Amino acid sequence: MTVVDRQEWDVVVVGAGGAGLRAAIEARERGARTAVICKSLFGKAHTVMAEGGIAAAMGNANAGDNWQVHFRDTMRGGKFLNQWRMAELHAQEAPDRVWELETWGALFDRTKDGRISQRNFGGHEYPRLAHVGDRTGLELIRTLQQKIVALQQEDFEETGDYESRLKVFQECTVTRVLKEGSQVSGVFGYERESGRFFVLEAPAVVIATGGIGKSFKVTSNSWEYTGDGHALALLAGAPLLNMEFVQFHPTGMVWPPSVKGILVTESVRGDGGVLRNSEGKRFMFDYIPDVFKEKYAESEDEGDRWYEDPDNNRRPPELLPRDEVARAINSEVKAGRGSPHGGVFLDVSTRMPAEVIRRRLPSMYHQFKELADVDITAEAMEVGPTCHYVMGGIAVDSDTAAARGVPGLYAAGEVAGGMHGSNRLGGNSLSDLLVFGRRAGRHAAEYATGLSADRPPVDDTQIDTAAAEALRPFSAEGLEPAGGPPENPYTLHQELQQNMHDLVGIIRREAEMRQALEKLADLRVRARRAGVEGHRQFNPGWHLALDLRNMLLVSECVARAALERTESRGGHTREDHPAMDREWRRVNLLCRLTDPTGGLAATDPVRGQIDLTRETTEPVRPDLLALFDKEELVKYLAEEELYE
């Protein structure tokens, strides 16, 4: 039997970004002893990178805004494939979550009359993003961390131990969710620094691990985004929903190489930045799709007037939803009208005085000046699509955030699917983290405390299996399939990223996706021989070898679902099926692990590890449909739905 450190908790939260921290605070406030685990240092989650702001219909900048308008924008942005109940809860609860942050110490930028300032963003009808310059995510995490420390101080007063009810395990990676029968019993993981294994026993686990961007070559995501939570859920028997929808943010830097992929926040366009091709043309006016024609300006003059007088003019097409802008850039580059390094030009320097740019976009200014010697107050940036966000994720119950089919498992934040449909609007992630993080924490705590003495025990053989799986890269010489030398995890990772970039990227074709699946099968076999040298103490090669399992699993989900969905919608564009098909609005695609025992070794490399099934989407509630004009619904809903 493997000897590991073991501790008992009520709720374990995997991930300390916005979703994880909000879940942990809620679980602890509802009386559950709560542990939080994160791969990086506490406070360094991906959420910190969020720049533009948090979307909430507070109506501070335009009194016309309310939750119904926000709901409508979110559904339009997601092309009506959103789990509508999540979109409803999100729009209704986001303002309270922003106010709550202020009561916990966040300091948002203000309007002249002292209210929380809100800025424009793509796809949002009104200025809606509460922000702190372009460092909103940092303020959000700082505030949640401060709240956690405050709760720990309360606990110290009562118990003499700061960590008696809420403890953070930083620089620790979870590799397996443990189960007893169908129920969650805890998690298995390792400390990155020492390499020591540990088990946290708990009947409720909230997965809040973020996204999958590191499976792609050009990405705005940091090293942590290796799809761990998606894979943990699959391995625990929970399905993933609509994994074909991956958002390519239109404006990642393409040049110079030192900043390739790094995000240029949408606020640059929200504040007046424009996109031009190599001929100097503002090309977005040529790419307004029919479904959005009535809402966007027809001329540059009208678009420019909108910044001063939004009530009497329509917004410029640079502020279309991200999928539309990313596809337009891609088309311009393909047509030979791109910038020298394969992007287009994003210019804010000729649109605003330098000191305004430095005040409104301080991080953008400093980051590019320092990392790339690009002065955004004086020259245009070269930008192009970068893999940014995954809309697909763990299939959850809208109200409780419970993962489907695995009692005790919950998911919130980017790792959960459904909320954003086929395309997320900017700013809707930070609000999603808080709304559903809170809900996940609450329901996980209620579930755990409700079980009282009947907690599922941890099965020792599962610990042995998890430990053997984690140690496998140290004995790659003797591994199946025999004959070859150990594989270098870095090489495998590069090949995986290139494969996903080239064959399952922003524009997809059937033959290429089939080729991608063959390559993934090959990589999967080779990854079983991924070998590392050295020992378990801080060994990044070993960590990557373990992460590869997760990236290969999620990549296969993305490729299989993308091949299956024969239409173009949101973050999924098929060159061979370029139109959105109303019949496909009724279809969700679910990915499950082929081998329900979770033993990957048994899977057939050609057939793959993922089973794909279709399910019919739940009809949208009539009172929510009534928020839209009938002419608009005709563009999205299937005939039978309209009839009903």
Ligand code: FAD
């Ligand atoms: P994260 O914040 O990434 O946290 C994930 C946590 O899980 C981390 O603590 C990580 O260490 C941990 N973890 C992962 N795997 C494991 C494991 N195996 N074991 C233990 N711990 C693990 N959205 C907006 O709404 N507005 C914006 O302005 C905005 N700007 C953005 C700018 C950039 C550059 C990027 C990349 C994204 C932006 N987004 C924005 C998107 C948004 O930031 C993310 O979707 C969101 O922060 C995800 O939060 P999360 O809590 O789900 O995950």
